Amino acid sequence: MQELHEEEFERTDCLECANCCKTTGPLFTPKDIERIAKFFKMKQQQFIDTYLHLDEENDYVLQSVPCTFLGADNYCSIYEVRPKACREFPHTDRKKFQQISNLTLKNVAICPAAYNIVEAMKKNINL
Numbered sequence: 430m431q432e433l434h435e436e437e438f439e440r441t442d443c444l445e446c447a448n449c450c451k452t453t454g455p456l457f458t459p460k461d462i463e464r465i466a467k468f469f470k471m472k473q474q475q476f477i478d479t480y481l482h483l484d485e486e487n488d489y490v491l492q493s494v495p496c497t498f499l500g501a502d503n504y505c506s507i508y509e510v511r512p513k514a515c516r517e518f519p520h521t522d523r524k525k526f527q528q529i530s531n532l533t534l535k536n537v538a539i540c541p542a543a544y545n546i547v548e549a550m551k552k553n554i555n556l
């Protein structure tokens with residue numbers, strides 16, 4: 430999977446796509462909130478009140494999608510401090526990849542790179 434992931438992302442230009450940022454938002458962990466609020470020189474609560482809300486699983490998520498930090502040029506305006514979930518998306522290089530197969534099935538519908546990686550994996554194991 431690691432190899433397939435690396436090969437795919439050598440070909441894929443995320444700046445031509447940004448579908449993940451346009452259609453789903455990341456979870457914001459306490460560390461993400463601390464780091465991004467600091468970047469904006471905001472108090473954490475002020476950052477939360479401005480951009481986030483608690484979802485039904487009690488996780489902080491964006492108030493709306495497309496992500497408010499996504500520019501018209503598909504660049505992320507908080508790239509250096511972006512949430513961990515954004516850095517790791519689409520999670521196809523996870524060591525325990527098989528444990529997140531449900532999440533991957535969801536992500537192939539959003540992410541063309543994840544789709545290609547899963548298709549290549551299926552070919553490799555003759556599915």
Ligand code: SF4
Pocket residue numbers: 449450453454455496497498499500504505506507508511512515
């Ligand atoms: S924070 Fe940046 S990388 Fe994450 S969804 Fe928003 S625009 Fe995309």
Ligand code: SF4
Pocket residue numbers: 441442443444446447448449450518519539540541542543
């Ligand atoms: S959806 Fe996939 S290919 Fe598109 S920008 Fe996100 S990670 Fe890159």
